[in-house]
Amino acid sequence: MKRREFLFGTTAAATAAAIIPNLWSCKKDEECPTPESQAHFNYLEVSGTHHDIGKQIGTRFSKEIIASRMAISKLVNDAKEIVQAAPEIFYDPFLEASQNHFPDYIDELHGIADGSGISFQDIMIGNMAIEILFLASKLGNNNKYSLPSSYGCSSTAYSKNGKMFLTHNEDLFTSFLSYMYLLKIKVTGKPEILTLSYPGLLPGIPPGMNEAGIVQCGNDIQGLHVEPSVPMAFLFRSVLDSTSIDDAVDRAKFPHRARTMTHNIGSFNENKIVSVEAAPTKNQSHNVDGFYVHTNHFILPEMLDIVLNPLGLPSSESRFNKLTAMSGEYADKPNDVNGDLITSFMASHEGELPPCVHDHDTASTLSHSVFDFQEKNWKLYYSNPCLNNSKIINLI
Structure with a gap:
């Protein structure tokens, strides 16, 4: 291994919040550990069983895991x-579904817990926090829990005349820029994986790739329909274990899901990009031909009747329209299209909430990715694409 009774607005709720200490191992009046500064994403290679790799990740990045959770306490x-108020509603069903369908990934989380010194339950809650909060909003018939408008990712894909690119801006909490890391994962009998990862979460939510030539990035969709089933993190992790584009798409369409999401998936070896919009009730896929833009709302015809949170990610349509307009100017100019051109779209600062986000309402673009299907590589930018801090990574 290389270094590199549910409470809706009651007084009990306030009391419970008061008695819950800092959740991620930092006690009151105790200073949280400071992760190492970095010029690009810290890197770690791990191998072994699923529990082994989780433990190696948890051990190496324990400071990052603890500090990141304190940042979003x-x-x-x-x-x-x-x-704590109702585990039989908000914890047990998610855990049971995850254990039934993805026991290997539960083992990974046990490993992260063992390595970091954080309880498994707290690690599991971190991997399903959005599902918990959105289900609470659904049952409370309110929108108490929704993310700020600038918390949303943008993706632009292109497939035409032998040229293929899948690009992505990963946007979330600004504080996470110092805590994310790049992992190379080898589990016996499964494809080797190279992926960005959020601290303490299953690898795969940010962009990643594997040695079978599968690449993936995703867009969060704040659908109002939430089921106590498999959380999003497990499904993104599953796609990274796929061995072909059909296998990856099947995994992205997995029916036992808790909430809505979009997987943008490509295959270097099969020269194909597919976008999968998925909800607990149905899904639809689209084979990319020409430019294809996706942000944080459904755009495929069969998915337009899925009810989304109107307060969630209002910048999605603005970013979608901007990227669609910019890419549309090159729809009939295939000779001019390349990865740098698409990066220039993703680096746009035009509009109140543009594709390239700089610490707006505590959110930022944390990374930019360009998967080049001809070169079979990943150009990974640290932070905003406009800053041009990139490395080219090869896996296959």
Whole structure:
């Protein structure tokens, strides 16, 4: 291994919040550990069983895991409070579904818990916090829990005349820029994986690729329909274990899901890009031909009747329209299209909430990715694409 009774607005809720200490191992008046500074994403190679790799990740990045959770303590404390009040509604069903369908990934989380010194339950809550909060909103018939408008990713794909690119801006909490890491994962009998990862979460939510030539990035969709089933993190992790584009798409369409999401998947070896919009009730896929833009709302015809949170990610349509307009100017100019051109679209600062986000309402573009299907590589930018801090990574 290389270094590199549910509570809706009651006084009990306030009391519970008051007695919950800092959730991720930092006690009151105790200073959280400071992760190492970095010029690009810290890197780690791990191998072994699923529990082994989780433990190696948890051990190496324990400071990052603890510090990142402290940075978003309001969110994780809200989720913990809800679980403590009614675990049979907000924890047990998610855990049971995950254990039944993806026991290997539960083992990974046990490993992360063992390595980091954080309880498994707290690690599991971190991997399903959004599902917990959105289910609480659904059952409470309110929109109490929704993410700020600038918390949304943007993707632009292109497939024409032998040229293929899948690009992505990964946007979330600004504080996470110092805590994310790049992992090379080898589990016996499964494809080797190279992926960005959020601290303490299953690898695969940010962009990644594997040695079978599968690449993936995703767009969060804040659908109002939430089921107590498999959380999003497990499904993104599953796609990274796929061995072909058909296998990856099947995994992305997995029916036992808790909430809505979009997987943008490509295959270097099969020269194909497919976008899968998925909800607990149905899904639809689209084979990319020409330019294809996706942000944080459904756009495929069969998915337009899925009810989304109107307060969630209002910048999605703005970013979608901007990227569609910019790419549309090159729809009939295939000779001019390349990865740098698409990166210039993703680096746009035009509009109140543009594709390239700089610490707006505590959110930023944390990374930019360009998967080049001809070169079979990944150009990974640290932070905003406009800053041009990139490395080219090869896996296959």
